[in-house]
Amino acid sequence: MKMMTSQTYTLEELTRTLGATLHGDGAQRVSGLATLSDAGPDDIAFLANRAYQRFLGETRAAAVLLPPDLVSECPVSALALDNPYLGYAHLSHLFAPPLAGHRPGVHASACVAESAVLGKDVSIGPNVVIGEHAVIGERTVIGAGCSVGEACSIGSDSLLHANVTLYHGVIVGQRAIIHSGAVVGGDGFGFAHDGSAWHKIAQIGGVVVGDDVEIGSCSSIDRGALGDTVIGDGVKIDSQVQIAHNVHIGEHCALAGCVGIAGSTRVGRHCQLGGGVGLAGHLELCDGVQITGMSLVTNSIHEPGVYSSGTGSMPNDLWRRNAVRFKQLDQMARRLTRLERDRDRGTSQ
Amino acid sequence: MKMMTSQTYTLEELTRTLGATLHGDGAQRVSGLATLSDAGPDDIAFLANRAYQRFLGETRAAAVLLPPDLVSECPVSALALDNPYLGYAHLSHLFAPPLAGHRPGVHASACVAESAVLGKDVSIGPNVVIGEHAVIGERTVIGAGCSVGEACSIGSDSLLHANVTLYHGVIVGQRAIIHSGAVVGGDGFGFAHDGSAWHKIAQIGGVVVGDDVEIGSCSSIDRGALGDTVIGDGVKIDSQVQIAHNVHIGEHCALAGCVGIAGSTRVGRHCQLGGGVGLAGHLELCDGVQITGMSLVTNSIHEPGVYSSGTGSMPNDLWRRNAVRFKQLDQMARRLTRLERDRDRGTSQ
Amino acid sequence: MKMMTSQTYTLEELTRTLGATLHGDGAQRVSGLATLSDAGPDDIAFLANRAYQRFLGETRAAAVLLPPDLVSECPVSALALDNPYLGYAHLSHLFAPPLAGHRPGVHASACVAESAVLGKDVSIGPNVVIGEHAVIGERTVIGAGCSVGEACSIGSDSLLHANVTLYHGVIVGQRAIIHSGAVVGGDGFGFAHDGSAWHKIAQIGGVVVGDDVEIGSCSSIDRGALGDTVIGDGVKIDSQVQIAHNVHIGEHCALAGCVGIAGSTRVGRHCQLGGGVGLAGHLELCDGVQITGMSLVTNSIHEPGVYSSGTGSMPNDLWRRNAVRFKQLDQMARRLTRLERDRDRGTSQ
Structure with missing residues (x-):
C-alpha cells in the first residue's frame, strides 16, 4: 500500500506525547514509523523485542524508541521508555494514513427505522439497515452494508466496518470496533432430539459486548439460549473466532484467530487463547489462564498458568x-x- | 437484552400444548422461561439434565418442566414429561420476544430480476438482490443485504437472515434457516497442476440443501465440481463450518462450530461432529457416527460409535x-x- | 442443480483444444462433462486418478480423456493426454453453464466515489460501494453488495463475487477471484499490554494480492501492522482461511480450508497446507513444504517435504x-x- 501521510512530528513532540526521555536532537522531524530494519532517515523505529536487538546497530532510522538500558547502544537519536511496545502502540495512531473515510451524517441509501435513535455526529454509511428502536451512540460509525437489528444498542465512539451484521437486541459498549463480515447475535446451536430428528430451541437470550472490545473479521458471537452471551470490557477477539451461546468472556482477555468456544463456558479475566484453541462447553477457566495454539481444553482449569495439548509437527x-x-x-x-x-x-x- | 414479551400463558395451556401432566394450579400464569437458578415467580423453568437437579429444591420458578420421577422433589408446580428438553424446545418458541421483523412484501430498495418468481407472502428485505429465474417459496423471508443468485430455488417458510449469499443454482428446501454471513454455492477448491502453476477447474455442479436444515453464521458450503454438494433433510450446521465440494451429509446430522469437511466425503445419517472436527476428503462415515471435538478423521468409519483423536490439555x-x-x-x-x-x-x- | 447448457463440441474440436491424441470418431458430439461412473452417452468423462480405473470398462460416456497407456483399455472413444487432470481443468470451462451474469456497466444502486477510476467494460453490481481514489481494472466484475475501500486497486479481468469486503488501500492483481464473505485488509491483531489492559496498535500497512490468486468464501486476510501482508502470484486459498498481518505467502502455494497463519510468518513458494493447518507466528517455511491436515507447526521448516502432527482418530x-x-x-x-x-x-x- 502506498498511501501518503502528510503528518510530521519533531522528536520533542513525540517524546512529550509518550512521556519518554529524549537522547538526541528534539527539533529533528520524522514523517514515518517503521521497523528497525525497514526504517529510513525520515522514520522513527522501535525496539520492543530483544530478539531484534541485532538490527539496532545498523538502523537507518532517524530515532529509535527503546528501553533505557539500550540507549548507549543506539547509533541514532533515542527515545527511552520502559514499555517501548506500548509506546509504539501510541505512535502508530499518529502515523496512520488519513482517510477521507466517515463523514457524520446518514447516507441517502441507508434504511433507518423511524423509531431508531441516532446520537450526535453518527456516520451511517451507504446501504446500512437499522431496525426499529435501535440506539446508536454519539460519533459512532456504521460502515457500508451493515445490518443493525431491531432494538440493538451501540455505545458512543464505536466503529462497525463494512458488512457487519448485528441481530436484534444486541448490546455493544463504547469505543468498540467490529470488523467486516463479523456476525453478532446469530442463533446459538440449540436443538432437542426426539429420537429421530432435531427440534430447534428458540434462542431468546441476547449478546452483551462491553466497552473497548474489538471483534475481528468474519468472527461470530451467538446469542444466548436463555440469558445472554457476555463479552467483558477490553476483550480483544481476532478473526474467524466462534463464540457459542451463553459463553462469558472475562475482561481484558485476548482470543487469537480461529478460536472456538462451545456453549456456556466461562473464561476468566486476563486470559489469552492462542490461535485455533478449542474450549469444550460448560467449562470454567479461572483468571490468568493462557492456552497455547490449537490446544483443546475439555476440563475446567482452576490454576492460572500456561496449558497445551497436541503434538509438535515432524517429518x-x-x-x-x-x-x-x-x-x-x-x-x-x-x-x-x-x-x-x-x-x-x-x-x- | 431487555426486550419485553407480552405473552403470558396459564400452566393449563402449557400442559395441553406439551402433552404433559400437571401437578399444581392450572390457572397460574407465567410470562417467562428461565433456568432453574435464574427463574423468578413469573417464570416456568425446566430440568432436563440431572446435573442441575441440585437447583430444583431452591428454585423460585412458578413451575418446573421435568421428568415424571422428579415430581415428588419439586417444591412448586410441576409439568411432567418424558423428554423435558424437547418440551423446553417447544416452550422456547412461545416465549421468544415478538419482533416487528419481517413484513410480507418487497422492500423498495431490493433488486429483484424480472424473471424471478416470488411466492405468496414472501418478505424481501432492503438491498436484497435476487437473480434471474430464481424461485422463492411462499412466506419465505430474505433478510437485508442477501444476494440470491440466478436460478436459485428456495422452498416455502424458509428464512435467510441478513447478509447471506447464495451463488447461482443453489437449491434450498422448505423451513430452512440460514444465518448471516453464510455463503452457499461458492466454488469448490479444485485446481490442476501443470508442474509449475495451478489451473482452475470450473465448478459446474451445484448445492442441494434439504428441508428443515439450519446453517450457522459465517458457514460456507461449496458447490460441486461435477454433480452436487448435498445437505440432507433435517441437518443442523453450526457457525464457521466449511463443507467442501461434493460432500454429502446424511439426514439429521448435527455439525458443531468450526467443523471442516474436505471434498467428496460422505457422512451417513444421524451423525454428530463435535466442534472443530476435521474430516479428510473422499471418506465414508456410516450412519450413527459421533466424532468428539477437534478430532481429525483420515480413514472411513464403518461402525457406528464414538471416535476421537488428539491429546488432552495439560500444564x-x-x-x-x-x-x-x-x-x-x-x-x-x-x-x-x-x-x-x-x-x-x-x-x- | 439442473441448468441447461446449450454448448456441444465435437471430439475433434476438444482434441484440438487440449492438444490430445484422438482414438475414435472426431465428428461425434458431446454436450456434457461427467465422472466415469456418472457419464451418459452425450458426455465426455476423464480418468486422472488410477484409483478410478475400475470404472473405465463400464463407462457409458461417449469418450474418455485419459493417459496414453490406458487407451487400449478404453471401451469408447479416447482422448489421450499426458496430464488428463489438467485436460479436465481446461474442459470444465467449456462445459460451465452460461449465466446471464455480469453485464458491463455500473448498476444504478451502486455508490461509486467520484474520484474512483473504472476501467473499460467493468461490471459494478447492485449496492456496491467503491471508495475515493479506488482503481478498478478493465473487464473486472464487482458483485452485488461488495465494499471496495478508499484507494484500493484491482487489476483487470478480476472477479469479486457478491458481498466481498476490501478495506482501504488493498491491492489486488489481475485475474484474481475473490469469493463471497471474504474480507481483505481488516486490522491485524496487534495490541500492547500496559499491565492491566490492551492498547490497540494502528495497523498502518496494507495487503498486496498478486495475479491469478483465488480467495475462498469467508476467508480473511489482515492488513500489515507496518509494511504489507503479501499473497504471491498464483496462490490459491480455500474457504474459511485466516491470514494474519505481515504474513507472506510465496507464489503458487495452495492453502486448503480452515488454515490459520499467525503474524509475520513467511511461507515459501509451491507449498501446500492441508485443511485446518495452523502455522505459529514469525516462522519461515522454505519452498516446497507440504503440511498434512490439521497439523500445528511451531518451528520454521528449512527442508522441503511432508510434515505432520497430531494423532489419528480411533474409537x-x-x-x-x-x-x-x-x-x-x-x-x-x-x-x-x-x-x-x-x-x-x-x-x-
Missing part, C-alpha cells in the same frame, strides 16, 4: 511411525509395568 | 516433556520389544 | 486409555531407560 514418515504407536500407548504402558514387575521379581529372587 | 511444562517423547514413540516401542525379548531370553536360559 | 474408549498415557509419556520414557540400565547391569554382572 511425515517419522510422524506416521509415531502416530501408529500412539494407538498402542496404553498397551505399551502395561508392558512396561510388567517388565518392571519381572525385573523386581528377578532382583528379589 | 505446558508437562506437555513439553511429553510432546518431545511423542517424537521418540516408535523408538520407545522398539526398545520395549527388545527389553521383553531380553527378559524372555533371560528367563528361558 | 473413543481406546483413545481415552491412550490419551491418559500421553500425559505419562515422559515418565514412561524414563522408566524405559531405567529398565535398560538395569538389564545392562544384569548382563554385565
Whole structure:
C-alpha cells in the first residue's frame, strides 16, 4: 500500500506525547514509523523485542524508541521508555494514513427505522439497515452494508466496518470496533432430539459486548439460549473466532484467530487463547489462564498458568511411525509395568 | 437484552400444548422461561439434565418442566414429561420476544430480476438482490443485504437472515434457516497442476440443501465440481463450518462450530461432529457416527460409535516433556520389544 | 442443480483444444462433462486418478480423456493426454453453464466515489460501494453488495463475487477471484499490554494480492501492522482461511480450508497446507513444504517435504486409555531407560 501521510512530528513532540526521555536532537522531524530494519532517515523505529536487538546497530532510522538500558547502544537519536511496545502502540495512531473515510451524517441509501435513535455526529454509511428502536451512540460509525437489528444498542465512539451484521437486541459498549463480515447475535446451536430428528430451541437470550472490545473479521458471537452471551470490557477477539451461546468472556482477555468456544463456558479475566484453541462447553477457566495454539481444553482449569495439548509437527514418515504407536500407548504402558514387575521379581529372587 | 414479551400463558395451556401432566394450579400464569437458578415467580423453568437437579429444591420458578420421577422433589408446580428438553424446545418458541421483523412484501430498495418468481407472502428485505429465474417459496423471508443468485430455488417458510449469499443454482428446501454471513454455492477448491502453476477447474455442479436444515453464521458450503454438494433433510450446521465440494451429509446430522469437511466425503445419517472436527476428503462415515471435538478423521468409519483423536490439555511444562517423547514413540516401542525379548531370553536360559 | 447448457463440441474440436491424441470418431458430439461412473452417452468423462480405473470398462460416456497407456483399455472413444487432470481443468470451462451474469456497466444502486477510476467494460453490481481514489481494472466484475475501500486497486479481468469486503488501500492483481464473505485488509491483531489492559496498535500497512490468486468464501486476510501482508502470484486459498498481518505467502502455494497463519510468518513458494493447518507466528517455511491436515507447526521448516502432527482418530474408549498415557509419556520414557540400565547391569554382572 502506498498511501501518503502528510503528518510530521519533531522528536520533542513525540517524546512529550509518550512521556519518554529524549537522547538526541528534539527539533529533528520524522514523517514515518517503521521497523528497525525497514526504517529510513525520515522514520522513527522501535525496539520492543530483544530478539531484534541485532538490527539496532545498523538502523537507518532517524530515532529509535527503546528501553533505557539500550540507549548507549543506539547509533541514532533515542527515545527511552520502559514499555517501548506500548509506546509504539501510541505512535502508530499518529502515523496512520488519513482517510477521507466517515463523514457524520446518514447516507441517502441507508434504511433507518423511524423509531431508531441516532446520537450526535453518527456516520451511517451507504446501504446500512437499522431496525426499529435501535440506539446508536454519539460519533459512532456504521460502515457500508451493515445490518443493525431491531432494538440493538451501540455505545458512543464505536466503529462497525463494512458488512457487519448485528441481530436484534444486541448490546455493544463504547469505543468498540467490529470488523467486516463479523456476525453478532446469530442463533446459538440449540436443538432437542426426539429420537429421530432435531427440534430447534428458540434462542431468546441476547449478546452483551462491553466497552473497548474489538471483534475481528468474519468472527461470530451467538446469542444466548436463555440469558445472554457476555463479552467483558477490553476483550480483544481476532478473526474467524466462534463464540457459542451463553459463553462469558472475562475482561481484558485476548482470543487469537480461529478460536472456538462451545456453549456456556466461562473464561476468566486476563486470559489469552492462542490461535485455533478449542474450549469444550460448560467449562470454567479461572483468571490468568493462557492456552497455547490449537490446544483443546475439555476440563475446567482452576490454576492460572500456561496449558497445551497436541503434538509438535515432524517429518511425515517419522510422524506416521509415531502416530501408529500412539494407538498402542496404553498397551505399551502395561508392558512396561510388567517388565518392571519381572525385573523386581528377578532382583528379589 | 431487555426486550419485553407480552405473552403470558396459564400452566393449563402449557400442559395441553406439551402433552404433559400437571401437578399444581392450572390457572397460574407465567410470562417467562428461565433456568432453574435464574427463574423468578413469573417464570416456568425446566430440568432436563440431572446435573442441575441440585437447583430444583431452591428454585423460585412458578413451575418446573421435568421428568415424571422428579415430581415428588419439586417444591412448586410441576409439568411432567418424558423428554423435558424437547418440551423446553417447544416452550422456547412461545416465549421468544415478538419482533416487528419481517413484513410480507418487497422492500423498495431490493433488486429483484424480472424473471424471478416470488411466492405468496414472501418478505424481501432492503438491498436484497435476487437473480434471474430464481424461485422463492411462499412466506419465505430474505433478510437485508442477501444476494440470491440466478436460478436459485428456495422452498416455502424458509428464512435467510441478513447478509447471506447464495451463488447461482443453489437449491434450498422448505423451513430452512440460514444465518448471516453464510455463503452457499461458492466454488469448490479444485485446481490442476501443470508442474509449475495451478489451473482452475470450473465448478459446474451445484448445492442441494434439504428441508428443515439450519446453517450457522459465517458457514460456507461449496458447490460441486461435477454433480452436487448435498445437505440432507433435517441437518443442523453450526457457525464457521466449511463443507467442501461434493460432500454429502446424511439426514439429521448435527455439525458443531468450526467443523471442516474436505471434498467428496460422505457422512451417513444421524451423525454428530463435535466442534472443530476435521474430516479428510473422499471418506465414508456410516450412519450413527459421533466424532468428539477437534478430532481429525483420515480413514472411513464403518461402525457406528464414538471416535476421537488428539491429546488432552495439560500444564505446558508437562506437555513439553511429553510432546518431545511423542517424537521418540516408535523408538520407545522398539526398545520395549527388545527389553521383553531380553527378559524372555533371560528367563528361558 | 439442473441448468441447461446449450454448448456441444465435437471430439475433434476438444482434441484440438487440449492438444490430445484422438482414438475414435472426431465428428461425434458431446454436450456434457461427467465422472466415469456418472457419464451418459452425450458426455465426455476423464480418468486422472488410477484409483478410478475400475470404472473405465463400464463407462457409458461417449469418450474418455485419459493417459496414453490406458487407451487400449478404453471401451469408447479416447482422448489421450499426458496430464488428463489438467485436460479436465481446461474442459470444465467449456462445459460451465452460461449465466446471464455480469453485464458491463455500473448498476444504478451502486455508490461509486467520484474520484474512483473504472476501467473499460467493468461490471459494478447492485449496492456496491467503491471508495475515493479506488482503481478498478478493465473487464473486472464487482458483485452485488461488495465494499471496495478508499484507494484500493484491482487489476483487470478480476472477479469479486457478491458481498466481498476490501478495506482501504488493498491491492489486488489481475485475474484474481475473490469469493463471497471474504474480507481483505481488516486490522491485524496487534495490541500492547500496559499491565492491566490492551492498547490497540494502528495497523498502518496494507495487503498486496498478486495475479491469478483465488480467495475462498469467508476467508480473511489482515492488513500489515507496518509494511504489507503479501499473497504471491498464483496462490490459491480455500474457504474459511485466516491470514494474519505481515504474513507472506510465496507464489503458487495452495492453502486448503480452515488454515490459520499467525503474524509475520513467511511461507515459501509451491507449498501446500492441508485443511485446518495452523502455522505459529514469525516462522519461515522454505519452498516446497507440504503440511498434512490439521497439523500445528511451531518451528520454521528449512527442508522441503511432508510434515505432520497430531494423532489419528480411533474409537473413543481406546483413545481415552491412550490419551491418559500421553500425559505419562515422559515418565514412561524414563522408566524405559531405567529398565535398560538395569538389564545392562544384569548382563554385565
